[in-house]
Amino acid sequence: MKNAEASEIRALLRSGELADIGSARASRRVGPSTAGLITAFAAVYLIWGSTYLGIRYAVETIPPLLMMGLRHSSAGALLYAWARWRGAPAPTWREWVHPALIGALLFLGGHGSLAWAEQRVPSGIAALLVATLPMWIVLLARIAGIERRLSLRALIGLVLGFAGVAVLFAPDVLRHNGDLSLIGSGAVLLGTFIWAAGTIYMRSVKMPESPAMSSAMQMLAGGVALGIAATISGETSSFHWAAVSMRSWLAFAYLVTFGSLVAFTAYSWLHMVAPPSRVATYAYVNPVVAVLLGWVLASEPISLLTVAAMLIILVGVGLVNSGQREKHEPERATAERETEEAVA
Numbered sequence: 001m002k003n004a005e006a007s008e009i010r011a012l013l014r015s016g017e018l019a020d021i022g023s024a025r026a027s028r029r030v031g032p033s034t035a036g037l038i039t040a041f042a043a044v045y046l047i048w049g050s051t052y053l054g055i056r057y058a059v060e061t062i063p064p065l066l067m068m069g070l071r072h073s074s075a076g077a078l079l080y081a082w083a084r085w086r087g088a089p090a091p092t093w094r095e096w097v098h099p100a101l102i103g104a105l106l107f108l109g110g111h112g113s114l115a116w117a118e119q120r121v122p123s124g125i126a127a128l129l130v131a132t133l134p135m136w137i138v139l140l141a142r143i144a145g146i147e148r149r150l151s152l153r154a155l156i157g158l159v160l161g162f163a164g165v166a167v168l169f170a171p172d173v174l175r176h177n178g179d180l181s182l183i184g185s186g187a188v189l190l191g192t193f194i195w196a197a198g199t200i201y202m203r204s205v206k207m208p209e210s211p212a213m214s215s216a217m218q219m220l221a222g223g224v225a226l227g228i229a230a231t232i233s234g235e236t237s238s239f240h241w242a243a244v245s246m247r248s249w250l251a252f253a254y255l256v257t258f259g260s261l262v263a264f265t266a267y268s269w270l271h272m273v274a275p276p277s278r279v280a281t282y283a284y285v286n287p288v289v290a291v292l293l294g295w296v297l298a299s300e301p302i303s304l305l306t307v308a309a310m311l312i313i314l315v316g317v318g319l320v321n322s323g324q325r326e327k328h329e330p331e332r333a334t335a336e337r338e339t340e341e342a343v344a
Contacts, residue, residue, distance in 0.1 A: 045289060154323030
């Protein structure tokens with residue numbers, strides 16, 4: 001093997017992107033431009049952070065399950081057509097099994113619960129609760145035996161993160177003042193837990209090789225599952241297109257175009273050209289963007305307790321992420337040494 005290829009493998013190992021060697025090679029030859037990186041990170045930070053407010057506006061006059069079903073079906077169909085145009089083979093019926101199940105977990109269980117809850121919970125609070133996702137993933141991975149042990153830093157992060165959630169709920173639980181819907185907040189946490197379960201399941205099954213095709217299949221299956229749930233719950237029978245406001249239509253179009261397509265494309269590209277630890281910083285920025293946008297554009301209140309809870313949760317998530325990276329560093333170093341010996 002040539003020295004250039006050996007150097008490339010070493011670089012990918014150091015950045016944690018060994019699994020993306022095939023897709024990243026073309027990008028690594030030239031290297032991403034600074035402007036491209038800034039644009040992509042801005043898209044993931046700002047667009048995904050703003051989707052929480054977009055969901056709130058969309059469900060004002062569109063039933064939540066139906067809205068999410070239409071969103072993911074539309075985005076999934078467009079992405080599927082794009083993946084096929086780019087040369088991805090059409091999946092067989094057997095290849096649809098795992099993406100369909102994962103799509104139902106992620107988009108019906110995760111996004112369906114979120115959309116339903118945002119009729120009752122401020123978009124900024126919903127974003128804070130969704131920020132606990134990395135903690136649920138680490139916890140479920142440990143229960144499932146994927147992670148043999150948790151580092152001390154990760155354990156401290158878990159305790160801190162869930163303490164932040166407790167701080168957020170404390171006034172309503174103790175005073176029963178009804179300012180924050182506990183049912184709606186619980187639905188967001190349940191949806192986040194289901195999303196984490198779908199993520200863990202995804203790691204254990206074979207998915208289509210094309211990331212774009214895999215995501216399209218998941219969105220299409222999730223959209224169908226959401227449509228079925230909307231029909232069973234009676235949303236479709238009581239819905240009238242004429243009742244949809246212009247703000248809801250604009251929010252829906254924004255969610256499909258920017259939330260599902262533009263930001264997803266930017267996120268996928270960043271995973272090809274930037275270290276995963278840097279890409280994961282969106283988990284810390286999105287809640288802050290969501291809270292600020294909800295305050296500025298929708299007059300959602302920001303109390304000192306909300307700010308305190310946000311800081312505690314984000315510090316906890318940061319400790320969980322850094323703790324897991326620290327735990328896996330010895331394994332990565334061993335793999336790097338073995339590869340360097342093989343290419344020497």
